[in-house]
Amino acid sequence: MADAGGAPVRAEDPSAPRRQDDESFADFAYRILCDELIVLDIKPGEPLNDDVISRRLGVGRTPIREAMKRLESDHLVVAYPRRGTFAAGVDxxxxxxxxxxxxxxxxxxxxxxxxxxxxxxxxxxxxxxxxxxxxxxxxxxxxxxxxxxxxxxxxxxxxxxxxxxxxxxxxxxxxxxxxxxxxxxxxxxxxxxxxxxxxxxxxxxxxxxxxxxxxxxxxxxxxxxxxxxxx
The missing domain is CATH 1.20.120.530 (GntR ligand-binding domain-like)
Structure with missing residues (x-):
């Protein structure tokens, strides 16, 4: 299960991307999600669930949330109160x-x-x-x-x-x-x-x-x- 802090958790997918030695967990999550959003591996409008991403990347929920805030400022995701976070549309x-x-x-x-x-x-x-x-x-x-x-x-x-x-x-x-x-x-x-x-x-x-x-x-x-x- 994902940790609420910055500690890593076990990734369910053995082929999950690897964190670089000099990378924080938040920077790692941001890099991977940013790439997936840009090349549309994560489709426009697709929901981004903290728990699912945490398990997939082997990273705690807090770094995931930090990454999401950066992605929102980059206009790559959109957060809605009580609805969640979604990949931004492409206009x-x-x-x-x-x-x-x-x-x-x-x-x-x-x-x-x-x-x-x-x-x-x-x-x-x-x-x-x-x-x-x-x-x-x-x-x-x-x-x-x-x-x-x-x-x-x-x-x-x-x-x-x-x-x-x-x-x-x-x-x-x-x-x-x-x-x-x-x-x-x-x-x-x-x-x-x-x-x-x-x-x-x-x-x-x-x-x-x-x-x-x-x-x-x-x-x-x-x-x-x-x-x-x-x-």
């Missing part, structure tokens, strides 16, 4: 507004990353660009491709060196990816779209802020155009 009409905000912020973030990334991060960016090129040919699952896309974006956001900017960018990328996930089955393979990141990562690593901003702007525009093409 296609939000696409234009989300794309407009991302078109303002994402190129600026890529340019900032190109200017401010540490030598260690530049090395990581080069290595990751190579990894993306090697991973893409063998990836068949659209959801796995979207998770790779998210990993690229998270690395670029981290390279900006601004925690505030990183938090805002992650929130809007999450919302954009949920819209993408809603129509994913209607889309052609997104590997070509994700392959654009290889050149982008290389430009950021090289410190070319103008090229990084230009490629990012094109990437955001392509994202919106892909979605609109299947609506």
């Amino acid at each position: 296609i009409t939000d696409l234009a507004e989300i794309s407009e905000i991302r078109q303002l912020l994402e190129p600026a973030a890529a340019a900032r990353a190109a200017r401010h990334a540490s030598p260690q991060l530049r090395s990581e960016l080069r290595d990751f660009a190579r990894d993306v090129g090697q991973l893409l040919p063998g990836m068949q699952s659209q959801q796995d491709l979207m998770r790779l896309d998210m990993r690229v974006h998270r690395m670029i956001y981290r390279a900006t060196g601004s925690r505030h900017l990183e938090d805002v960018l992650i929130r809007y990328d999450n919302l954009a990816t949920r819209i993408w996930s809603l129509v994913l089955e209607k889309l052609p393979p997104v590997s070509e779209h994700i392959a654009q990141h290889i050149e982008l990562l290389e430009h950021i690593a090289a410190g070319d802020s103008e090229a990084a901003a230009r490629l990012t702007s094109r990437h955001v525009t392509d994202f919106e155009n892909h979605i609109r093409a299947v609506l």
Whole structure:
């Protein structure tokens, strides 16, 4: 049975995701639930029960509730008094507004990353660009491709060196990816779209802020155009 505090409980599913060594129980629950909500493994409108999630993840109810509060502030879940907590809906009409905000912020973030990334991060960016090129040919699952896309974006956001900017960018990328996930089955393979990141990562690593901003702007525009093409 789930513990009311932060102590772990036994997960019923032996294949349950694993907590990283440096991760709190609340951060672990947030990471897993956030991913499931973004790629729609948890469907819009689906109820989220503390006890069920606690047993599934092997985490006490208190960390689950902390994670739920963060997810609510991210607009990924909605809590109703006396009714419970549910996965937030995905509204296609939000696409234009989300794309407009991302078109303002994402190129600026890529340019900032190109200017401010540490030598260690530049090395990581080069290595990751190579990894993306090697991973893409063998990836068949659209959801796995979207998770790779998210990993690229998270690395670029981290390279900006601004925690505030990183938090805002992650929130809007999450919302954009949920819209993408809603129509994913209607889309052609997104590997070509994700392959654009290889050149982008290389430009950021090289410190070319103008090229990084230009490629990012094109990437955001392509994202919106892909979605609109299947609506």
